[in-house]
Amino acid sequence: MIENSILLGWLARLWAVLTGAWTESGLGRACRRCESAAARWSEGSVLWQFVWRDGVLPRVWPESLACRLFSGILNIPCAIAKWIYRVGKGIWDGSLAFRFVSALGGASFVFLGLLMLVMLVVPHDYWNNAYGLVGAVGVTALFIVGSAARPRHRLEAERLGPYMLFYLILLFYALVGSLSTSLSMRYFLFHVTSFLLVLLVVSSVQKYEQLRLMVALVIAGLVVASLYGCYQSYVGVEIVASQQDMTVNEGMPGRIYSFFDNPNNFAEILAMLIPLDIALFLGAKTWRGRFWSLAALVPCLVSIGATYGRSSWIGLTLAVLVLVALENWRFIPVALVLGLCAVPFLPQTIYNRILTIGNMEDSSTQYRFSIYEATGNLMRDYWYRGVGLDPQVMQRVFQTYPTMFDGSYPIHTHNNYLQMWGETGILGLIAYVAVLLHGLKTGVKQFYKTMDKRVRHMLAASIGALCGIMVISVAEYTWFYPRNMFVYWFLFGVIFACIKLGRSEQQAR
Template sequence: MSEEIVYSKYKWIGLVLGGIVGAIGYFFGALETIKVIVALFMLKLIFQNPIYSVALYIISIPFVSDMSTLLMGILVITSYCINFIKKGKFTFKFTPANFLILLFSIIIVISTILSISPGGSFRDFAIHMVSIGIVFMLIHSKKSKDEIYLLSGIFVLTATIVSLHGFYQFFKGVPMGSGWLDVSQNPNIETRVFSTFENPNILAEYLIMVLPISIALFFVNNGIIKKICFALASGVIFICIGLTYSRGSWIGLAFSIIVFILFIDFKKLAFFIPAGIGSLFLMPNSILERISTMGSLQDSSIFYRFNLLNKAMDILKDFWFSGIGIGYVAFRKISPFYIRNMAPYHTHNTYLQIAIELGIIGIIVFLLLILNIFKMGVSSIVNSNSRFIKFLTTAYISSLSAILVHGIAEHIFFNPKIILVFWLIVGMNLSIYRVSKETSIQES
């Protein structure tokens, strides 16, 4: 083909695209035109390499609506499926968690069908299925240390931006929602930040899952500039967690730090535990007051939770085997028959809530899955010679530890975005495990 023909071909393509862009700009305006161009460019990147779809998905979670985030999740799955088809091969990748994830998915499907409110359970069914679908794609796609690093960095960057917005709220003095605080027990707290999330507890749940990742990236980077960046990011995220005044998240974060140190260098616990206790004397009065109310029945929030847990046990006694069906709608439908002086959306305890929704088999499978992931993580840490693998595995295990401990005081599977991030953390744990195994095979 001569140069003139090639030039003529691309000239006509350019003219057609220019005409389309011009028409969009004329009818919808410059801003919408820019949005379309950016969207088309992003789609090209996404279908060229599915890892970009996961990166975009991680960025979008705190900033767009629940429905948009769900659609983004579907886009992630679609991009991976197209990539598998383009390559013309799909190899089943085994991890010890595969069977338990499949079994938990089946339990969710059955729970939705047999729910006391099948239509109401569909929301949570869709969220979990898309999330688990992404986990499946992460397990079965070819992963490298570079991709793990990229996604981890995107997590930290996004959480830092979210935290900075939380700082803005703190200094601006945004009003608190009703029920967020017992003012009589916490007179020095004027603002609880929530950033782009619905309330401070949800923001804290998100941030405590990301902070261990930021700390790990600080340690694995050798360059001074990168170390400074991740140190600053970790500090910003840590302070924002404090500004949420979420007591359950503070406990979860403290536990995750202990897990992190235990896996990296357990001897340092002898230093960090006394240092942590000593740091209490340097904390502002507002935080010390909040800490002092932990477990106090004088605090209205604590009293409400204890009262709710006692009453919810009656639901579990009647539905211990079958469960009521996944999701808050089913719980809201059944709870008035057992809890007459409250109108809760959930029990504020993840493990009791899963048992009520999915029955005894559901909670057992969930706990076995978590134990299996921890076992895989320990195996990678012990057997890998890679500093990167050791620190990133520790980070994602610590992330799970933080949110699961927080789950004792809050239902982490209520908010769609936290569900999506939770399963992403699970997927990253399994991806690192696979990279660890493949690396060890190549080295042997």
């Protein structure tokens, strides 16, 4: 059907013509010369070698006492489960119930995918953030039981690198040193949930097919949320004045939010997960796989458009550009040209919304700068130690300073990095940024060493998505809604799962 398709045949011929024109064009030749020059420069550049090399901490981490202690403590439950199994091996092997539970534990990646699916489809009014913790603990317990009869199965915390340990220690310090420990405990548990999600993604995935199934379940949940978002766009939702300044967004309809509390929350989740669906499309081996991943993409793109989340549009654009750059940077000009060509076909309301990006007359932009000014007042007193975890703690401290121009106080800093700085102090911010940069650098390096194209596609997509949400985090506090926080760290776990698969492939060669 595909081979005989007139439309696809025309598109293939058009692509061949464009590719040939690009190859022979002056710009194409200039780009190839720049590529050769960049390759020669990078080979001899001291700066490039300094940036690209492994740091001292990552090099010594696997054999360090801190790594062994960290990994050993986390794996105490697995060690106990394995010991109990060895002691009563005959009894356990003869137990139908144990074999069933053990089989479920061996497929914990499936239950992790289902947990994330449920997290994406439960309406806001029925969601409790404690469900995330209970679910993460439950899947971890299942993994531990499953590891009893599997000698190689363990919680692979050492794969996350040294900065994660420092980050966790500083989170605990922010809890203990909080101006309100009782309030901070709530967000500390959210951080625990996030760490368990990262750890489970890395530890439960042993081969690409498992990673693909887990991600496919997550995308299925995203599609359900997106279809409901499309329905909201069709029937219309109420315009909320605090979410859209109608003086500069004339004619814009109400912003959809699907199963989440706020349009920005939904848009951020879409920006993080849409690239993973693109990876499934690129890695599909059958036309059915490509069809369903492409079909899943349609409601997701419609929904992110209808959220009118400008920062998320920018983040998703960057995510796709990073993905394309990693796959083949020569397609970047083509992607940019196609993007510009698509602008005239956008709905007028979306086009008008794009034009408001950076518009200082927009009340939301003005309000952000007022929040940053108020945050600066707080930082002068708490920059070195932080006020403690949880935006509610920061809200209380804000109330001891002058109000903003409208007489109110910020509920958060509207910026992940400022928020982490304000909550955990300067060392917490440094550890947080170090964790992210280590993940990106390790992921990019492994991308060029991995031969399995499917793993490369998923790694490029997850790196792109993380870059996108990091940019969104400059304009939004993406963790104010904990479900977004959980998806954020799930995405981070996907990067390290791909790194693990790539390294396993290298060792097998």
